[in-house]
Amino acid sequence: xxxxxxxxxxxxxxxxxxxxxxxxxxxxxxxxxxxxxxxxxxxxxxxxxxxxxxxxxxxxxxxxxxxxxxxxxxxxxxxxxxxxxxxxxxxxxxxxxxxxxxxxxxxxxxxxxxxxxxxxxxxxxxxxxxxxxxxxxxxxxxxxxxxxxxxxxxxxxxxxxxxxxxxxxxxxxxxxxxxxxxxxxxxxxxxxxxxxxxxxxxxxxxxxxxxxxxxxxxxxxxxxxxxxxxxxxxxxxxxxxxxxxxxxxxxxxxxxxxxxxxxxxxxxxxxxxxxxxxxxxxxxxxxxxxx
Ligand SMILES: O=C(O)C1=CC=C[C@H](O)[C@H]1O
Ligand SMILES: CC(=O)C(=O)O
Numbered sequence: 001x002x003x004x005x006x007x008x009x010x011x012x013x014x015x016x017x018x019x020x021x022x023x024x025x026x027x028x029x030x031x032x033x034x035x036x037x038x039x040x041x042x043x044x045x046x047x048x049x050x051x052x053x054x055x056x057x058x059x060x061x062x063x064x065x066x067x068x069x070x071x072x073x074x075x076x077x078x079x080x081x082x083x084x085x086x087x088x089x090x091x092x093x094x095x096x097x098x099x100x101x102x103x104x105x106x107x108x109x110x111x112x113x114x115x116x117x118x119x120x121x122x123x124x125x126x127x128x129x130x131x132x133x134x135x136x137x138x139x140x141x142x143x144x145x146x147x148x149x150x151x152x153x154x155x156x157x158x159x160x161x162x163x164x165x166x167x168x169x170x171x172x173x174x175x176x177x178x179x180x181x182x183x184x185x186x187x188x189x190x191x192x193x194x195x196x197x198x199x200x201x202x203x204x205x206x207x208x209x210x211x212x213x214x215x216x217x218x219x220x221x222x223x224x225x226x227x228x229x230x231x232x233x234x235x236x237x238x239x240x241x242x243x244x245x246x247x248x249x250x251x252x253x254x255x256x257x258x259x260x261x262x263x264x265x266x267x268x269x270x271x272x273x274x275x276x277x278x279x280x281x282x283x284x285x286x287x288x289x290x291x
Pocket of ligand 2: 154156
């Protein structure tokens with residue numbers, strides 16, 4: 001009952017509507033919602049064509065950052081073979097829905113849940129309906145919901161609207177959504193920005209979620225700082241050298257971790273002790289492999 005969905009260019013932040021609210025995403029208040037990115041819903045697109053590759057790439061970036069920053073990740077996924085009683089009026093609009101086959105119900109493998117993520121069963125357009133989402137957010141002490149996934153003008157927008165009515169600040173990540181058409185996508189963003197949500201883009205959101213000091217710890221600065229503490233010239237410190245074996249003592253390591261944490265880096269002493277190399281540290285803070 002869902003039509004074949006056309007390719008259209010992923011809306012760019014320059015085309016996003018102006019926001020009525022002025023909410024600031026906060027890594028201590030936010031949870032990331034990956035909305036219904038199941039193969040069933042994506043397979044109505046040619047997933048090799050826009051907007052899907054951008055959608056997947058942006059959701060991957062959001063997931064990587066959220067998991068590194070300790071922002072809870074929540075997925076919603078509809079069950080297959082829903083009974084008529086469970087599905088109720090959805091059947092009148094969308095037919096019987098997903099079959100209970102992994103090839104339909106699975107979250108797209110490129111953005112699959114990982115240990116520590118939360119996966120909620122989705123029963124209605126809004127992710128809050130017949131779900132513990134609200135209770136879970138309250139339990140986490142989080143009142144911001146960062147929304148990505150499909151479909152923008154249906155479940156993503158209505159979840160944002162219900163969040164708004166629950167006094168939860170909803171952020172529609174405009175270039176990490178997909179919809180039935182470009183017009184539907186843009187209309188969802190316009191409605192959200194004007195009535196119930198903050199519209200943002202992936203890059204701007206990730207920047208806003210990255211504490212100010214974090215960007216100061218470039219790979220080069222980290223290499224120089226670590227080399228200094230093991231009496232080496234930076235060029236002599238190799239990416240996979242064991243820093244503890246080179247003489248970095250535990251007290252010094254704790255001081256370094258305190259400094260990095262104060263600058264907003266999502267790194268703990270245990271992280272470094274588990275992978276005491278420059279490469280391990282850079283991967284942990286999301287700076288990728290050393291230059
Ligand atoms: O089959 C369904 O349940 C649906 C199809 C398309 C969009 C709706 O949000 C979803 O409920
Ligand atoms: C995909 C879907 O279930 C929704 O948009 O609500």
